[in-house]
Amino acid sequence: MIRFIGFVLSGAARTLVRRGGMLPDMADQMVWRIQSCIAMITIILSACVFIVALRKTRRYFELIPEEERADMAALQEEIFGSSLSNLNGEIIRKLLETWFVIFVGVQLMYEVFSEVYRLFALGLYDAIAESGKLMTDAYTSLYNLSHSFKYQGMLIALLLGVIMTAIFLDDKTLKLVAILAASVYLLSSTGLEMATFSVLGRDIGIVWSSVIFHVIDTVGMICLALYLRVRYHGI
Amino acid sequence: MFEVKSRIIDKKMEVELIGQLDTGAASKLDAEIRPHLEIVHEIVFDASKLVYISSNGLRILLSARKAMDLVGGSMKVINTPGPVRSIFDVTGFSEILDIE
Numbered sequence: 001m002i003r004f005i006g007f008v009l010s011g012a013a014r015t016l017v018r019r020g021g022m023l024p025d026m027a028d029q030m031v032w033r034i035q036s037c038i039a040m041i042t043i044i045l046s047a048c049v050f051i052v053a054l055r056k057t058r059r060y061f062e063l064i065p066e067e068e069r070a071d072m073a074a075l076q077e078e079i080f081g082s083s084l085s086n087l088n089g090e091i092i093r094k095l096l097e098t099w100f101v102i103f104v105g106v107q108l109m110y111e112v113f114s115e116v117y118r119l120f121a122l123g124l125y126d127a128i129a130e131s132g133k134l135m136t137d138a139y140t141s142l143y144n145l146s147h148s149f150k151y152q153g154m155l156i157a158l159l160l161g162v163i164m165t166a167i168f169l170d171d172k173t174l175k176l177v178a179i180l181a182a183s184v185y186l187l188s189s190t191g192l193e194m195a196t197f198s199v200l201g202r203d204i205g206i207v208w209s210s211v212i213f214h215v216i217d218t219v220g221m222i223c224l225a226l227y228l229r230v231r232y233h234g235i
Numbered sequence: 236m237f238e239v240k241s242r243i244i245d246k247k248m249e250v251e252l253i254g255q256l257d258t259g260a261a262s263k264l265d266a267e268i269r270p271h272l273e274i275v276h277e278i279v280f281d282a283s284k285l286v287y288i289s290s291n292g293l294r295i296l297l298s299a300r301k302a303m304d305l306v307g308g309s310m311k312v313i314n315t316p317g318p319v320r321s322i323f324d325v326t327g328f329s330e331i332l333d334i335e
Contacts, residue, residue, distance in 0.1 A: 060325045063325060071258070072293075075290045075294060076327060079331070
């Protein structure tokens with residue numbers, strides 16, 4: 001949810017602060033700085049959420065004495081039956097730690113790769129512009145083709161996290177969703193053209209692999225959290 | 236150390252839980268409420284002085300809830316202190332019991 005709000009604020013910054021011109025948004029230094037600040041705040045807040053959750057988990061362990069835990073688990077199983085996760089508290093804590101590393105790591109990677117890719121895209125833009133005439137089609141094509149590389153590592157990390165969670169929980173639905181998401185991303189990276197259109201005199205380009213990554217990264221993660229919360233007691 | 240005090244007004248039973256409701260103490264609570272489960276339609280557990288609740292204690296609350304459901308009555312736990320509330324939350328029972 002924090003990440004989702006971060007993206008909304010970044011989008012607003014692009015629209016409100018951008019000073020116009022023909023260059024892509026990523027060339028606008030002011031927009032870039034604001035987006036980087038929002039991203040850093042988002043990463044720090046996300047890390048805080050995980051740290052608080054991990055501390056809470058540790059506190060929960062102290063609530064029930066060790067000799068009582070087996071009886072408590074038996075009672076939960078009796079009452080909740082199949083809706084109870086087959087993981088004990090210690091494994092849930094480890095899973096949470098793993099997601100901490102994946103989620104915060106992915107956000108940090110995103111920021112680093114975004115900067116690297118920004119420099120690449122701007123260099124490419126300059127190179128094409130210097131060739132005498134601005135070959136918009138060539139730039140668009142190269143931009144579209146190279147854009148998906150930026151997200152590959154991060155998407156793999158997220159989907160591995162989902163698959164790993166699915167394996168721990170022995171959940172077929174999650175496994176299928178992860179495979180489906182990976183397939184859609186592959187399809188968008190290899191088969192879909194960049195969509196460009198004009199809104200209020202401004203050219204907007206949509207790279208589908210980027211859209212799909214961001215949907216998985218925000219809405220997908222919210223859905224995963226809700227699914228785990230509703231489907232499994234204790235997670 | 237666990238102590239239980241109760242009173243019945245009309246068809247409402249008020250039960251005060253004091254101290255540590257561990258495995259050994261759960262039978263004391265059971266003995267206090269079980270004889271009345273068929274005559275009351277509402278049970279309110281006051282947990283303000285409760286320090287801990289074990290699986291056996293939870294079992295008794297769940298059976299009281301079941302008994303109330305059978306007669307169309309209600310059961311709730313009120314004034315639940317933080318640590319005890321956390322036990323209900325972490326075990327998932329706060330989702331099926333009325334905890335205040």
